[in-house]
Amino acid sequence: MPGAGDVTRILGHAGCFWQNxxxxxxxxxxxxxxxxxxxxxxxxxxxxxxxxxxxxxxxENFKPGxxxxxxxxxxxxxxxxxxxxxxxxxxxxxxxGPFAEGRASYDGLAQAVSGLTAISGxxxxxxxxxxxxxxxxxxxxxxxxxxxxxxxxxxxxxxGQFVEMxxxxxxxxxxxxxxxxxxxxxxxxxKTGNRDPVHVPSGVYACRDxxxxxxxxxxxxxxxxxxxxxxxxxxxxxxxxxxxxxREPARAAELDRLIEGWTAARTRGEVEAAARAHGFxxxxxxxxxxxxxxxxxxxxxxxxxxxxxLYGRVVDYGPAPKLSAxxxxxxxxxRPVGWHNREVLQGLLGLADAxxxxxxxxxxxxxxxxxxxxxxxxxxxxxxxxx
Amino acid sequence: xxxxxxxxxxxxxxxxxxxxxxxxPEALDDLLVLDCSVGHYGAHVLGGFLGELGAQxxxxxxxxxxxxxxxxxxxxxxxxxxxxxVAEGRNRRYATLDLAHPEGQALLRAxxxxxxxxxxxxxxxxxxxxxxxxxxxxxxxxxxxxxxLATHGQFGPRAAQAGPEYDLIxxxxxxxxxxxxxxxxxxxxxxxxRVGSWISAYAQAAWAGExxxxxLHWRDRPGGTGQMIDVSGAEALMRYxxxxxxxxxxxxxxxxxxxxxxxxxSVYTFVPVxxxxxxxxxxxxxxxxxxxxxxxxxxxxxxxxxxTTLDRTVxxxxxxxxxEIAAWSAQYTASEILAKVLADPGPGVVVFGPVNRPTxxxxxxxxxxxxxxxxxxxxxxxxxxxxxxxWRMTRTPPRLKLPARPAGYHNRDVYARYLGLGPARLAELxxxxxx
Numbered sequence: 001m002p003g004a005g006d007v008t009r010i011l012g013h014a015g016c017f018w019q020n021x022x023x024x025x026x027x028x029x030x031x032x033x034x035x036x037x038x039x040x041x042x043x044x045x046x047x048x049x050x051x052x053x054x055x056x057x058x059x060e061n062f063k064p065g066x067x068x069x070x071x072x073x074x075x076x077x078x079x080x081x082x083x084x085x086x087x088x089x090x091x092x093x094x095x096x097g098p099f100a101e102g103r104a105s106y107d108g109l110a111q112a113v114s115g116l117t118a119i120s121g122x123x124x125x126x127x128x129x130x131x132x133x134x135x136x137x138x139x140x141x142x143x144x145x146x147x148x149x150x151x152x153x154x155x156x157x158x159x160g161q162f163v164e165m166x167x168x169x170x171x172x173x174x175x176x177x178x179x180x181x182x183x184x185x186x187x188x189x190x191k192t193g194n195r196d197p198v199h200v201p202s203g204v205y206a207c208r209d210x211x212x213x214x215x216x217x218x219x220x221x222x223x224x225x226x227x228x229x230x231x232x233x234x235x236x237x238x239x240x241x242x243x244x245x246x247r248e249p250a251r252a253a254e255l256d257r258l259i260e261g262w263t264a265a266r267t268r269g270e271v272e273a274a275a276r277a278h279g280f281x282x283x284x285x286x287x288x289x290x291x292x293x294x295x296x297x298x299x300x301x302x303x304x305x306x307x308x309x310l311y312g313r314v315v316d317y318g319p320a321p322k323l324s325a326x327x328x329x330x331x332x333x334x335r336p337v338g339w340h341n342r343e344v345l346q347g348l349l350g351l352a353d354a355x356x357x358x359x360x361x362x363x364x365x366x367x368x369x370x371x372x373x374x375x376x377x378x379x380x381x382x383x384x385x386x387x
Numbered sequence: 388x389x390x391x392x393x394x395x396x397x398x399x400x401x402x403x404x405x406x407x408x409x410x411x412p413e414a415l416d417d418l419l420v421l422d423c424s425v426g427h428y429g430a431h432v433l434g435g436f437l438g439e440l441g442a443q444x445x446x447x448x449x450x451x452x453x454x455x456x457x458x459x460x461x462x463x464x465x466x467x468x469x470x471x472x473v474a475e476g477r478n479r480r481y482a483t484l485d486l487a488h489p490e491g492q493a494l495l496r497a498x499x500x501x502x503x504x505x506x507x508x509x510x511x512x513x514x515x516x517x518x519x520x521x522x523x524x525x526x527x528x529x530x531x532x533x534x535x536l537a538t539h540g541q542f543g544p545r546a547a548q549a550g551p552e553y554d555l556i557x558x559x560x561x562x563x564x565x566x567x568x569x570x571x572x573x574x575x576x577x578x579x580x581r582v583g584s585w586i587s588a589y590a591q592a593a594w595a596g597e598x599x600x601x602x603l604h605w606r607d608r609p610g611g612t613g614q615m616i617d618v619s620g621a622e623a624l625m626r627y628x629x630x631x632x633x634x635x636x637x638x639x640x641x642x643x644x645x646x647x648x649x650x651x652x653s654v655y656t657f658v659p660v661x662x663x664x665x666x667x668x669x670x671x672x673x674x675x676x677x678x679x680x681x682x683x684x685x686x687x688x689x690x691x692x693x694x695t696t697l698d699r700t701v702x703x704x705x706x707x708x709x710x711e712i713a714a715w716s717a718q719y720t721a722s723e724i725l726a727k728v729l730a731d732p733g734p735g736v737v738v739f740g741p742v743n744r745p746t747x748x749x750x751x752x753x754x755x756x757x758x759x760x761x762x763x764x765x766x767x768x769x770x771x772x773x774x775x776x777x778w779r780m781t782r783t784p785p786r787l788k789l790p791a792r793p794a795g796y797h798n799r800d801v802y803a804r805y806l807g808l809g810p811a812r813l814a815e816l817x818x819x820x821x822x
Contacts, residue, residue: 007671011651011652012630012651016634016637016638018633018637018638022630023630023633023634023637024629024630024651026630026633027628027629027630027632027633064395064396064399065394065395065396068395069394069395074395075399076392076395076398093753094757094779095395095396095399095400095403095779096396096397096399096400096403096757097400097753097756097757098752098753098756099751099753100396100753101396102729103729103740104736104737104738105738105740106655106668106738108649108655108656108657108666108668108738109666109668109738109739109740111666112657112664112665112666112740112741112742112743113666113740113741113742113743113748113751114743114748115743115744115745115747115748116582116583116584117657117664117666117742117743118742118743118744118745118747119583119584119745120567120580120581120582120583120584121568121576121580121583122575122576122580125569125576126569126646126647126657126664127647127657127664127742128567128568128580128583129567129646129647129648129649129656129657130563130567130582131563131565131566131567131568131644131645132563132566132567132627132628132629132631133627133629134563134582134586134627137590137626137627138586138589138590138593138627141590141593141594141597142593142777142778143778144597145436145440145593145596145597145600145778146440146778146780146785148597148600148601148604149414149415149440149441149600149778149780149783149785150414150780150782150783151600151604152414152415152600152603152604153412153414153415153782153783155604155607156417159782160782161780161781161782161783162399162402162403162779162780162781162782163778163779163780163781164399164403164778164779164780165777165778165779166757166777169754169757169759169777170777172748172754172759172774172777173589173774173776173777174584174586174589175583175584175745175774176428176471176474176475176584176585176588177459177460177469177470177471177473177474178584178745179474179745179749179760179772179773179774180465180470180473180474180771180772180773181460181463181470181745182745182746182749182772183762183770183771183772183773184463184465184470184770184772185462185463186746187746188744188745188746189460189745191583192583193576193580193581194555194578194579194580194581196553196554196555196581197460198458198459198460198469198471199553199555202553202555203555204555204559204564204578204579204580204581206572206578211559211564211565211578211579212559213555213556213558213559213564215551215553215555215556217551217553218454218551221551244461247461275550276548276550279550279551280550280551281550281551281552281553281555281556282550282556283556283559283560283621284559284560285559285564285565285579286559286560286561286562286565287562287565287566287631287641287642287643288562288628288631288632288634288635288641288642289635289639289641290562291562291625291631291632291635292632292635292636295543295544296539296543296544296545296546297543297622297625299542299543299544300540300542300543300619300622302619302622302625302626303632314633314636315632315633315636316632316633316636317625317626317628317632319626320594320618320619320622320623320625320626321594321595321597321598321616321617321618322540322541322616322617322618323598323601323602323614323615323616324614324615324616324617325602325605325612325613325614325615326601326602326605326614328598
């Protein structure tokens, strides 16, 4: 929408804006073209139709049926204009089904109703809310994969299609053996806190400088851990000798105490070095500052520094997959509302300056309102906008 | 414009009808994927994802089987195999091949020359050391997309000394562990808390699947070639961490764990209900107003502590507001509150639902109506309850065709189909332990 733009522009840490951008906005918006079009206006809808006519993929997350019934921009209408279009709709509960009628969803709800909350955390404790918007991210990744599969089909046959992704169903799909177990036993899998349900010993242990995760699931790894703990005899002693013996809850708890007794006197780095030397797994529980300074993530571009034409130095998470021939990259950071109106309306649709000015005068297209989240940095003096 | 079209929900239900999936084609049925991994759940999930979308996936295990076949809870197995392996072992042909043996390596080269995708879930550098890594396969198979999965990735200071692969290690490095769980460190449960499922496997399979399909799209354009894709389970989850890094970059501030609260918005939390716990959210002003109205407490919306979303995210106010809501919610069951939420005429929308135990999720009609789960009576493993593919596609819907199979179950089929090897040759290879 012209003016305020999307609501995610103002979400953030207690109104923390940096150069008038919410830090919660950037990570999802690098490298996009930002256009402000009023979808409620018939002329705005006509612009979307023109854009859809020459697009490969359209992504939307309005309440199911909104684009179809309210704006005439649903898959049924747009495929008439562009049969090659792949139309991706994202929602909480799906486009249809009992819960799709009038029920809204956020990530936290998807965590709760899917069963993820109930299998995470400690028995008897409060529900564990996964700290990030896991269902949004995983759902988005799956939606992209589905869109690309549809694109492959289109490239083979010329046929577009409708793809839908419900974030609750994404999380249902990400619970490994939860459903198989319930189906066989009629029971819920137990919460096991920080102990991996399969690979034991494992846990999150206090160190002198934070926490460290340790896992030694295989016999050889446990032998290494026992050596590091100064208790090499454990690897040959009953019941610790076998994985089944180590998984017995009382034995596992005993191992947790031994491990934490050892880690508590050490730094995360010392534990990690011992794990490497003795052949078990350990890693620091990293926070944002640790990652920011980490040479490994910097070397891999997973912590990525952009010299942005509008915002200057931006350090954010880089693309996750590394492709050797066509590497993913950050080219520019997100931009204010409607920043690329002219580039898109003229560059893609061939509209003349006078037509764009007319659309802007009538409020069909527009740029930022004078508010944080929507507008450029205060230092920006106007003039030719950097791309 | 007056039209006689059916309403959207009816149209889309018909277009996606789960009962008619088998009548439609599959998006990726022209692709051959070699799934090579040992003890790597992310690779295991990725093979299944591509198989759900129609690719022909061949799983190559060491003779004797992948150690991951033993993974699962201690108190239940199927056919003597771990539930974790069986849950995600779907939609592929199972062959065995000893990649440490020169003849096994020769057979892999021959398969790779015909394949579109190879999934490498071995320890970093292992296949390269055996002469069947990306560098060695590329001249034989220039159109191959080679996707390797490892906690620390294929390069960088930590990649050279990588340890064993575990989900918990990925969660720790990703930063997700740090921001999940109750704040403080007085009680044992007040510490960084693990996500209950092996979530890094799913995150890396989704990124790797997306990147693989992007690479195939490029390969099939004029001048395109195969390439190598490097995905780290730790980074796959780290990319989901939102503003964690920018908060540090712009303010030097570390994003801390907040238990049942959200840093950016309020109301967005868990509250007790008569029959357990529930999630409730309404963080914009109109949506928060709707919560107050449904509670019969309209005056709360005007309370200076709660008036704007900024007021409501101040930690003391956030906790005080949750107390108010909890005192109300604890008097009702989750379904009683959901009925109130759905009956509210607006303005504003409240997001509400129960914290479901898995068996409660399974009792809800919605997921069954949409075909989210499948109950199979499998000739090898017996009764299986499995999650169906998560995507809906109107033209090429993904599908669950075949659950996991024992190691080498499809050896004859695979080696005859792709390499033309007959039973005599296979018997000889088997006698020498190569398959």
